[in-house]
Amino acid sequence: MRRRAHHDAVNAAIELFSREGYERTTVEEIADAAGISRATFFRRYRSKEDVVFADHEILLEEVVVHLADSRSTPGSADPFVEVCRAARLVFDHHVSQPETSAARHRLLQQVPALRDRELVTTHRYERAFTRYLRDVLPPETQVATTSVAFAASVVAVHNAVLRRWLRDTDQDLRPALEESFRDLRRAAPRAALRPRVSSATPSDTGDRTPSDSPSGGGRRVVVTVVDLPAGDGPVDTDAVAEAVRAALA
CATH class of the missing domain: 1.10.10.60 (Homeodomain-like)
Known part of the structure; x- marks a missing residue:
């Protein structure tokens, strides 16, 4: 209703x-x-x-709910993927009503007040993405910088592809949008893909044992990604071992 x-x-x-x-x-x-x-x-x-821009009030709520729902199973969602999916909701909303979207775009070119209002709307999406990333990225990464940079990049890419679509609403630019989002995710810091580690102590959770903790005699498993040089030559095992030692440290 x-x-x-x-x-x-x-x-x-x-x-x-x-x-x-x-x-x-x-x-x-x-x-x-x-x-x-x-x-x-x-x-x-x-x-x-x-x-x-009244329809965007509801759409923004849906974006926030989507991001919140993605946090219901901690550690299972890639936060960068979820932000891109949220931005895709906005793009799909425009595509679902091409006549309204195109007419609104033409108005923006004619009325400065509406262009200003569009900037406010765009910034609200960006802030929602930034807040989500700040909450879910692991604390050892540069959370503030990564969150702001990725959120701004997603919004900029979304708007660039959207403007292309608005010039010809018969074209399907969703594959182009997804490819652009993949490029952004490839450039995102790898450390940010690790799930946020809880700071809870055994007394906080009540279900950890000493063997679960590195300081309690348990074992830690470290997974690291090593960039190898291009080509088909033999792998430098010493370099790989050094990279693993660095990760363990």
């Missing part, structure tokens, strides 16, 4: 702005076209700028 109400208001506003002009269209006209009262309009939307 809420999604439908926002959808109707967005379509009504964009259609009126496109036909009558942004400045000449009144709140009363938008409310009438959307089938709501003026009072209801202002309860739901603070301004004409807000109503144009």
Whole structure:
């Protein structure tokens, strides 16, 4: 019901702005076209700028829920993949309503106030991605830098591909978007892919034994990735052993 109400208001506003002009269209006209009262309009939307992006309010909530759900099984999800999936939700939303998305894009080129509002909307997605990454990345990595850089990169790539699609909404650019996201994930710090390690002590959890802890006599298993030189020559086993020793240290 809420999604439908926002959808109707967005379509009504964009259609009126496109036909009558942004400045000449009144709140009363938008409310009438959307089938709501003026009072209801202002309860739901603070301004004409807000109503144009009202569908993104629900979409942002869905993005946040998606990221939260991905944390329900700690250690099983790649946080960079989950951020890309969340961004894909936004892209798919645009693709699902090509006429509305294209009309809104044309309005943005004509109305500076709407371009400013779009920047605010984009920043809210970026902040959601950054907060999620800061929460789930392991503390030994440069969490703040990695989170901000990856979130900003995903948003920038998403917007670049989206603009290409908006110029011709008949084309399918989802494969291009996914390939771009894969490029970003390849460039992400490898250490950030390790799950966050809990700082809980045996008394916190109540289910660890001394043998579970390195200091309690248990064994640790270290997995490391070693970059080998290109070519088909023999592997330098001394270099591999040194890399493993460094990881163990």
